[in-house]
Amino acid sequence: MNVVTIGETMALFTPDQNGLMRYAHSYSRKFGGAESNMAIGLARLGHQAGWISRVGDDELGKAMLHFIRGEGVNTDCVTFDKEAPTGLYFKEFRKAGDIRVQYYRKGSAASRLSTADLDENYIKQADYLHISGITPALSSSCRNMLPEAVKTAKEHGVTVVFDPNLRRSLWSEEEARSTLLELAALADIVLPGIDEGDFLFGTKNPDELGRLFLQQGAGDVVLKAGSKGTYHFNKNGSAFIPSFDVETVVDPVGAGDGFAAGYLSGLIDGLSTENAVQRGNAVGALVTQAEGDVEGLPERGDVEALVNKDSGTEDVRR
Numbered sequence: 001m002n003v004v005t006i007g008e009t010m011a012l013f014t015p016d017q018n019g020l021m022r023y024a025h026s027y028s029r030k031f032g033g034a035e036s037n038m039a040i041g042l043a044r045l046g047h048q049a050g051w052i053s054r055v056g057d058d059e060l061g062k063a064m065l066h067f068i069r070g071e072g073v074n075t076d077c078v079t080f081d082k083e084a085p086t087g088l089y090f091k092e093f094r095k096a097g098d099i100r101v102q103y104y105r106k107g108s109a110a111s112r113l114s115t116a117d118l119d120e121n122y123i124k125q126a127d128y129l130h131i132s133g134i135t136p137a138l139s140s141s142c143r144n145m146l147p148e149a150v151k152t153a154k155e156h157g158v159t160v161v162f163d164p165n166l167r168r169s170l171w172s173e174e175e176a177r178s179t180l181l182e183l184a185a186l187a188d189i190v191l192p193g194i195d196e197g198d199f200l201f202g203t204k205n206p207d208e209l210g211r212l213f214l215q216q217g218a219g220d221v222v223l224k225a226g227s228k229g230t231y232h233f234n235k236n237g238s239a240f241i242p243s244f245d246v247e248t249v250v251d252p253v254g255a256g257d258g259f260a261a262g263y264l265s266g267l268i269d270g271l272s273t274e275n276a277v278q279r280g281n282a283v284g285a286l287v288t289q290a291e292g293d294v295e296g297l298p299e300r301g302d303v304e305a306l307v308n309k310d311s312g313t314e315d316v317r318r
Ligand SMILES: O=C(O)C(=O)C[C@H](O)[C@H](O)CO
Pocket: 008, 032, 033, 034, 035, 037, 134, 167, 253, 254, 255, 256, 257, 293
């Protein structure tokens, strides 16, 4: 297994018409969850990814498992929870550039994840353990589980990758800040966005953020600056890798997960850090071109076509 990830996936309902969702009568049902989005992204690029989760023992949970397994992600460590339902979320396209999400996930099956769901043998066979800052916001058992997962990974030399994925609606600012900082300190690689860096450290200055995350304990800091590009910092210095131009953003949700998949794909393939970041930028850009959290995740040929066509290859080691 190249990467094992842990987290909640929800059934995602999108109104079939744009505008205020109160007028919607029909919805498309998709699936979305930061960690499984990333795992599907990896599988689509030809890598082996495993997902640890709990889903409701209900029709949506069963459909979700079929879908994610069908995408080529290993689901051996996904449990059906008989006591709690699969979480839901709605994505409302109000108008161009105004997309809102509404969660119905409190008490969901995945919020009941705990250390009992961690299988040492499953985690230890991976090269990377990927975790996100959404999981600890779901419940105290989820919150306690992540440091344990990290401990298991570290005992077996598995590299820990942490994407803060700040979701303000799920918890208080104080709780979010202290927990995300704790997890960032445990990770080998952190993948924050500039706004998340600002939330955690009170600055949007990339160099400052790079320094602060390194000081916090990460070995590699991959700082996403949206449509501008991505900064990379480690003890040897820093680089800026520009983004790829996209004409219209159809749906930005999931772009960060796509970035993580592309970046990890690059590392797994042994690319230089800059080229791995560039692959992350390419996958992130392509995700925004289709509606849905995973529908735009590209196959390898699409990524190569974009990388080879574009001038995004300019990378400056600073
Ligand atoms: O918002 C969440 O918690 C999700 O996991 C749903 C989406 O798939 C995710 O936000 C995309 O990154």
